[in-house]
Amino acid sequence: xxxxxxxxxxxxxxxxxxxxxxxxxxxxxxxxxxxxxxxxxxxxxxxxxxxxxxxxxxxxxxxxxxxxxxxxxxxxxxxxxxxxxxxxxxxxxxxxxxxxxxxxxxxxxxxxxxxxxxxxxxxxxxxxxxxxxxxxxxxxxxxxxxxxxxxxxxxxxxxxxxxxxxxxxxxxxxxxxxxxxxxxxxxxxxxxxxxxxxxxxxxxxxxxxxxxxxxxxxxxxxxxxxxxxxxxxxxxxxxxxxxxxxxxxxxxxxxxxxxxxxxxxxxxxxxxxxxxxxxxxxxxxxxxxxxxxxxxxxxxxxxxxxxxxxxxxxxxxxxxxxxxxxxxxxxxxxxxxxxxxxxxxxxxxxxxxxxxxxxxxxxxxxxxxxxxxxxxxxxxxxxxxxxxxxxxxxxxxxxxxxxxxxxxxxxxxxxxxxxxxxxxxxxxxxxxxxxxxxxxxxxxxxxxxxxxxxxxxxxxxxxxxxxxxxxxxxxxxxxxxxxxxxxxxxxxxxxxxxxxxxxxxxxxxxxxxxxxxxxxxxxxxxxxxxxxxxxxxxxxxxxxxxxxxxxxxxxxxxxxxxxxxxxxxxxxxxxxxxxxxxxxxxxxxxxxxxxxxxxxxxxxxxxxxxxxxxxxxxxxxxxxxxxxxxxxxxxxxxxxxxxxxxxxxxxxxxxxxxxxxxxxxxxxxxxxxxxxxxxxxxxxxxxxxxxxxxxxxxxxxxxxxxxxxxxxxxxxxxxxxxxxxxxxxxxxxxxxxxxxxxxxxxxxxxxxxxxxxxxxxxxxxxxxxxxxxxxxxxxxxxxxxxxxxxxxxxxxxxxxxxxxxxxxxxx
Amino acid sequence: xxxxxxxxxxxxxxxxxxxxxxxxxxxxxxxxxxxxxxxxxxxxxxxxxxxxxxxxxxxxxxxxxxxxxxxxxxxxxxxxxxxxxxxxxxxxxxxxxxxxxxxxxxxxxx
Numbered sequence: 001x002x003x004x005x006x007x008x009x010x011x012x013x014x015x016x017x018x019x020x021x022x023x024x025x026x027x028x029x030x031x032x033x034x035x036x037x038x039x040x041x042x043x044x045x046x047x048x049x050x051x052x053x054x055x056x057x058x059x060x061x062x063x064x065x066x067x068x069x070x071x072x073x074x075x076x077x078x079x080x081x082x083x084x085x086x087x088x089x090x091x092x093x094x095x096x097x098x099x100x101x102x103x104x105x106x107x108x109x110x111x112x113x114x115x116x117x118x119x120x121x122x123x124x125x126x127x128x129x130x131x132x133x134x135x136x137x138x139x140x141x142x143x144x145x146x147x148x149x150x151x152x153x154x155x156x157x158x159x160x161x162x163x164x165x166x167x168x169x170x171x172x173x174x175x176x177x178x179x180x181x182x183x184x185x186x187x188x189x190x191x192x193x194x195x196x197x198x199x200x201x202x203x204x205x206x207x208x209x210x211x212x213x214x215x216x217x218x219x220x221x222x223x224x225x226x227x228x229x230x231x232x233x234x235x236x237x238x239x240x241x242x243x244x245x246x247x248x249x250x251x252x253x254x255x256x257x258x259x260x261x262x263x264x265x266x267x268x269x270x271x272x273x274x275x276x277x278x279x280x281x282x283x284x285x286x287x288x289x290x291x292x293x294x295x296x297x298x299x300x301x302x303x304x305x306x307x308x309x310x311x312x313x314x315x316x317x318x319x320x321x322x323x324x325x326x327x328x329x330x331x332x333x334x335x336x337x338x339x340x341x342x343x344x345x346x347x348x349x350x351x352x353x354x355x356x357x358x359x360x361x362x363x364x365x366x367x368x369x370x371x372x373x374x375x376x377x378x379x380x381x382x383x384x385x386x387x388x389x390x391x392x393x394x395x396x397x398x399x400x401x402x403x404x405x406x407x408x409x410x411x412x413x414x415x416x417x418x419x420x421x422x423x424x425x426x427x428x429x430x431x432x433x434x435x436x437x438x439x440x441x442x443x444x445x446x447x448x449x450x451x452x453x454x455x456x457x458x459x460x461x462x463x464x465x466x467x468x469x470x471x472x473x474x475x476x477x478x479x480x481x482x483x484x485x486x487x488x489x490x491x492x493x494x495x496x497x498x499x500x501x502x503x504x505x506x507x508x509x510x511x512x513x514x515x516x517x518x519x520x521x522x523x524x525x526x527x528x529x530x531x532x533x534x535x536x537x538x539x540x541x542x543x544x545x546x547x548x549x550x551x552x553x554x555x556x557x558x559x560x561x562x563x564x565x566x567x568x569x570x571x572x573x574x575x576x577x578x579x580x581x582x583x584x585x586x587x588x589x590x591x592x593x594x595x596x597x598x599x600x601x602x603x604x605x606x607x608x609x610x611x612x613x614x615x616x617x618x619x620x621x622x623x624x625x626x627x628x629x630x631x632x633x634x635x636x637x638x639x640x641x642x643x644x645x646x647x648x649x650x651x652x653x654x655x656x657x658x659x660x661x662x663x664x665x666x667x668x669x670x671x672x673x674x675x676x677x678x679x680x681x682x683x684x685x686x687x688x689x690x691x692x693x694x695x696x697x698x699x700x701x702x703x704x705x706x707x708x709x710x711x712x713x714x715x716x717x718x719x720x721x722x723x724x725x726x727x728x729x730x731x732x733x734x735x736x737x738x739x740x741x742x743x744x745x746x747x748x749x750x751x752x753x754x755x756x757x758x759x760x761x762x763x764x765x766x767x768x769x770x771x772x773x774x775x776x777x778x779x780x781x782x783x784x785x786x787x788x789x790x791x792x793x794x795x796x797x798x799x800x801x802x803x804x805x806x807x808x809x810x811x
Numbered sequence: 812x813x814x815x816x817x818x819x820x821x822x823x824x825x826x827x828x829x830x831x832x833x834x835x836x837x838x839x840x841x842x843x844x845x846x847x848x849x850x851x852x853x854x855x856x857x858x859x860x861x862x863x864x865x866x867x868x869x870x871x872x873x874x875x876x877x878x879x880x881x882x883x884x885x886x887x888x889x890x891x892x893x894x895x896x897x898x899x900x901x902x903x904x905x906x907x908x909x910x911x912x913x914x915x916x917x918x919x920x921x
Binding site: 180545550 | 817822823827833875876915
């Protein structure tokens with residue numbers, strides 16, 4: 001009998017032995033090494049064991065009887081020390097075993113992040129039954145907390161299982177969304193929402209700095225300094241083929257053990273199978289190709305012809321209860337088109353990727369019933385041009401149905417707030433409609449919905465249309481862009497009332513028709529999110545116009561202009577000297593004094609920006625935000641300091657306001673001015689907010705403009721003290737930030753909602769102070785100098801070319 | 812075909828772009844998804860705007876100067892505008908971005 005030694009009793013080698021014993025019982029005398037002190041079990045089912053849905057006994061594939069019946073000598077719990085190829089002997093910890101043929105099936109090891117504290121007790125991987133048992137033991141401790149590092153399939157399975165056992169679980173993920181290799185951002189958002197509903201905390205873009213603790217794990221520290229208390233840390237950041245033994249034996253090993261299509265290694269009598277194998281540059285982690293390999297290797301060992309061929313793969317992922325499917329190539333390669341379907345009401349997202357009239361990839365969330373049908377189309381490379389229109393609805397709908405444009409509003413729950421001013425929910429509006437209020441006027445009269453600032457009018461009309469059906473003709477509101485049927489006002493309202501806190505959340509819940517918006521909606525949505533959720537939402541530079549991304553104004557020749565801030569238009573000899581120096585140093589062709597009382601350096605090359613900012617920062621100057629939809633300038637006159645007519649310290653008030661407001665983002669640019677007397681030298685009456693100082697106090701006006709339209713400010717309030725003037729100014733800007741449509745200047749917004757409503761809202765002492773508080777909260781995050789955030793070295797990598805191929809060509 | 816390594820995929824921001832200087836002029840390298848890149852001329856055919864500074868959405872870019880929208884796949888102007896920009900073959904392999912070398916070499920150099 002031929003002596004066959006197998007190293008590793010995992011799923012691949014288990015399947016191999018089954019094939020061998022089936023096809024040629026008694027052909028081999030088998031010795032099976034396994035480092036784990038047990039035989040082959042279904043590793044994929046460890047998750048149900050962790051969650052308590054299954055026991056270990058239920059997932060055992062080969063028990064002691066099976067091994068005995070097939071005459072397998074089991075050396076479980078024994079590591080292989082080395083392979084002596086000359087003598088054809090495997091050296092185990094407990095002695096040598098000769099072989100005629102050897103199969104290496106060592107699988108893979110979990111990758112442990114080599115951060116400080118990674119070796120503390122309580123830090124584990126999630127690979128085998130021992131890990132699973134350790135997790136289960138920790139769950140027994142009341143109030144135990146787990147941190148799972150890695151938001152891939154394995155990490156999420158671990159998190160879901162631990163949560164089911166009652167642990168407090170946080171998942172840390174390095175990338176922007178979960179399972180970024182298998183899912184796109186929208187599906188990642190739905191998965192996250194599902195997990196959060198189950199009480200799992202998810203932190204994306206979270207980088208682990210260290211594991212802290214003295215005798216055992218106590219906390220995980222993130223790069224940003226956050227400390228997460230933990231009794232258990234599960235590292236699930238990836239796996240690495242386990243190749244140490246093969247490498248030491250001198251076999252050819254690249255990323256894993258190289259094999260040919262017959263699963264033969266570089267040594268004719270040694271074979272390899274499973275996760276430790278590399279074939280044609282590919283590694284294998286899913287069970288289907290491993291079983292294919294096992295079948296091929298069985299044939300090879302028995303002298304039959306067989307060749308391993310990697311196949312197109314689909315993943316139907318089961319993160320206990322979340323339905324996900326991804327197949328084919330949904331992200332990579334040119335020449336492709338997307339079909340996107342979203343049903344916010346049922347939490348469904350589907351995306352198909354088409355190339356040359358063939359389906360090449362599919363991602364689905366929430367409803368994966370048609371997954372195999374789509375997978376079939378991908379595998380068979382079926383020409384789908386005839387069913388393209390209705391393809392996304394699946395096999396049952398060939399022939400078609402159309403998407404309801406009002407789906408997003410129809411999907412809202414009854415307690416979704418529609419009118420923020422008067423606190424009216426969808427349910428109340430529907431009730432009023434059913435009670436006979438069948439037009440906008442009647443709904444307003446009975447519920448007060450949209451009766452105040454009016455920005456929710458579009459939504460109220462949509463509720464009317466959704467409730468009354470054909471009996472109500474929807475007036476055509478201007479949608480944000482081609483990606484949605486909702487207007488800006490509708491989107492703003494829904495972001496607030498539905499607590500949508502990310503762009504994928506908006507795209508999904510409001511039924512966007514494109515994968516990730518367009519140049520019209522992305523900057524608007526980015527603004528709405530950061531204005532409404534300053535703490536939770538993270539500003540997305542890729543959704544900003546170039547000027548706001550480069551902190552400088554792009555000019556028609558692609559150069560930029562740089563404007564440092566001059567608080568209230570006041571500067572000094574040393575600041576002017578520093579400006580003159582950078583103008584010389586960077587060959588600035590044009591230096592101009594602006595209308596906002598500061599100095600513009602025009603014609604700066606993009607790659608010089610970071611160094612120039614650093615020089616201006618060193619001289620004590622910060623960005624003037626002359627490029628932003630945000631606070632630009634506060635223009636002042638010299639007030640009581642020098643002017644014989646001045647009534648108040650207009651310069652001081654201007655500087656105070658500018659230092660208070662700078663860095664804030666607004667729907668459009670915001671310019672202020674403070675004049676020291678009614679002669680109005682600072683031209684305050686054509687600004688977004690203009691203050692005129694008089695003997696008895698301060699006159700605050702809003703809604704002025706001197707651009708495309710020329711408009712005088714309208715008087716908002718007259719107050720006695722400077723503090724009150726500041727409070728009213730800040731509150732009015734916050735009201736504008738919270739309510740206006742993106743790219744509406746303040747005067748346009750005031751024109752829409754009416755000065756009376758603005759004044760009435762701000763006159764409420766409690767509301768006015770609350771507005772200031774919300775502005776202050778936002779400023780804790782945004783009152784920073786964007787120039788100072790770029791060290792010249794770091795930003796060289798963003799502002800300079802990636803590569804210069806002209807240099808190579810010259811050589 | 813010869814492929815030239817340009818850098819790691821992470822060096823290009825997601826839904827962003829970087830410039831590559833080549834003998835045929837500046838090429839804009841766009842990253843539209845985790846592992847999806849496109850390369851086109853960096854120069855808008857309308858008024859020479861730097862396309863690498865535009866907003867990237869789906870497989871398109873919008874020029875920052877006058878909002879012309881270009882397909883990154885075909886180089887065709889989208890919507891009502893008409894025009895064409897050059898595109899270059901690129902691919903991602905093992906996390907590296909590669910560009911087809913002949914496409915960015917000067918034609919008359921040989």
